[in-house]
Amino acid sequence: MIAALPIVGGYAEYMCLPSDELVPIPPGLDHAEAVSLVLNYITAYQMIYRCAHTKLGEIILINGGAAGGVGTALLQLRKLANVIAGLRIVKST
Numbered sequence: 001m002i003a004a005l006p007i008v009g010g011y012a013e014y015m016c017l018p019s020d021e022l023v024p025i026p027p028g029l030d031h032a033e034a035v036s037l038v039l040n041y042i043t044a045y046q047m048i049y050r051c052a053h054t055k056l057g058e059i060i061l062i063n064g065g066a067a068g069g070v071g072t073a074l075l076q077l078r079k080l081a082n083v084i085a086g087l088r089i090v091k092s093t
Contacts, residue, residue, distance in 0.1 A: 002025060
């Protein structure tokens with residue numbers, strides 16, 4: 001099983017993509033789990049970098065907590081960014 005993150009046509013029944021745009025899904029994950037992982041993390045990534053246009057060292061407020069899948073992804077991407085790039089995100093209570 002494989003996953004893809006196309007720019008357009010993501011809701012199409014069939015797609016033709018280059019093999020370097022495909023990612024294998026680990027054994028043990030079913031279709032629903034794979035989709036939820038991809039959707040939550042891509043949404044969080046786009047919120048941080050494409051919508052907010054954050055740069056290194058900027059502080060982001062995650063307002064309302066991180067109770068759902070996207071919120072959890074935001075916190076995990078923040079943690080990864082702290083280790084790799086020094087991005088800091090502040091969580092509101």
